[in-house]
Amino acid sequence: MNYVFEFSAVFEAWDELLAGLIRTVWLSAAAMAIGLVVAVLGALAKTGGPKPLRWVIDAYIELIRNTPFLIQLFVIFFGLPAIGLRLEADQASLLALVVNVGAYGIEIIRAGIESIHHGQIEAGRALGMRPLQIFRLIVLKPALQAIYPSLTSQFILLMLNSSVCSAIAASELTGAANDIQARTFRSFEVYFVVTALYLALSVMFWGIFAWIERAFLRQPEPR
Template identity: 80%
Template sequence: MNYVFEFSQVFEAWDELLAGALRTLWLSAMSMAIGLIVAVLGALGKANGPVWLRWIIDGYIEIIRNTPFLIQIFMVFFGLPAIGIRLEADQAALLAMVINFGAYGIEIIRAGIESIHKGQIEAGRALGLKPLQIFRLVVLKPAVQAVYPSLTSQFILLMLNSSVCSAIAASELTAAGNDIQARNFRSFEVYFVVTAMYLVMSMFFWGVFAWVERAFLARPASR
């Protein structure tokens, strides 16, 4: 084996990798926040909405869950201009990630809502809670507690899937790695470092999610 590893050529472009990583974190965090809103509203509509709304939501879920994420990105970035909607690469990446997560998130949140016993809702009404209070305190929080591991796993998968956004030249980590590799041709070194950075970002998000669970979702200790 005569290959000589030259990581120095990669670290010379560290500022580009760091900027790409920060952009990945931003895209991921924004798509998680907006996607969670879509998921909660969609799950609520699917659970309590009229038949026509449930059909629309079911159609959206099936289309997104049964098509490749890459094709969804292309539809947003290359397809929307056909109807007069033009987005920058990062905007298209964010929209595609929100749409993708929303479909999976709706089913996760819906499963959590359906796990709530109807007696708890009746108890909330008996206590005089308003409908919004019942949904927020009696339904939504216990539902999120029940599905939190699945929800956070989907968040991490969303962050990792952001690498596909490099196909439309979104300014995230993989795109930065591709640009550096195209200049120095050090494929192994570049993608080894990029892989390590994705691992670090995944651990960062796991840490944040663990803190959120302890701070806001921890169940009272049983006696």
Template identity: 75%
Template sequence: MSYEFEFGEVFAYWPELVAGAAHTLVLSTLAMAIGMVVAVLGALAKTSGPAWLRWLVDAYIELIRNTPFLIQIFVIFFGLPSIGLRLEPDSAALLALVVNVGAYGIEIIRAGIESIDGGQIEAGKSLGMKPLQIFRYVVLKPAIQAIYPSLTSQFILLMLNSSVCSAIAASELTAAAGDIQSRNFRSFEVYLVVTGIYFILSCLLWGAFAGIEHAFLRRPSRR
């Protein structure tokens, strides 16, 4: 049995592929930005909040980290309408991604906060630094340096996981691939091309993150 590859029938829909890739990046970026706000608030609550709030944050983290992302999307998109809250596919996808990345981000940021040696903060106080100066020069950069690799990895995973949002017809790359496949019936070629696009997006993001780290987060060399 022979199979003839017809990639031309896939690339004929290149505007839809480009639009799908752009939607994926926008959706992932928005989810990561909002999710980091959730993560910072959750990390602060977990490290310095009252016991009942720490318990709620822990319950949220364990619930999200121990359930499939697809189920989380279905609960939001198909479950919330039963209590009167109906969301459009793109809004439901964004909410699901935020809820998911927020749970992982809390633990990453908490680790960054706890990695700062208390002695460094005390040294800053002894030098007469103000609280804002201590946060900016003593806490912020070392904490970001500690968690930056984990945050960038989480962003890449978030971008890749956004493909699951095609299950509720959200506007992103995998959904665009499904639409193209339904018209040309070239499943192998379509998804092979989409795999390559995801790979290219991941490599570009890794390169961008590495450049940011090199430019702004380099640790001083020791002699």
């Protein structure tokens, strides 16, 4: 083995990697937040909306879950300009991530909503609670507690899927790595460092999700 490992070329371009890292965090966090709203609204409509709306949501879920994310990204970035809607690479990436995670999130949250016993909802009505209060306090929070591990796992996959957005030259971490590799030809070193950065991002997001669970979702300790 005559290959000589040389990481100096990678670390000389650290500012590019850092910019890509920040962009990945921004894309992922924004897609998680917007995707969660889409998932909650979609799950609410699917469990209690009119049939035509449920059919539309079912079609959306099946379409997204049974097609590759890369194709969804290409349709948004290359296909939408055909109907007059042109998006920048980062904008198309964010939209594609939201559309993708929203479909998976709807099914995850729907399962959580349907796990809530109907008697609890009736009890809320008997207490004079408004529909929004019932949904927020009786349905949504216990449902999120039940499906939180699955939902956060999907969010981590979303963050890792953001690497695919480099295919349309989005300015995220993998895109920055590709640029550095093309300039330095240090493939192993570049992608070894990027692998470590993605691992660090995953650990960071897991830590944030664990804090959110402790702060807002964990059941109080019995006395």
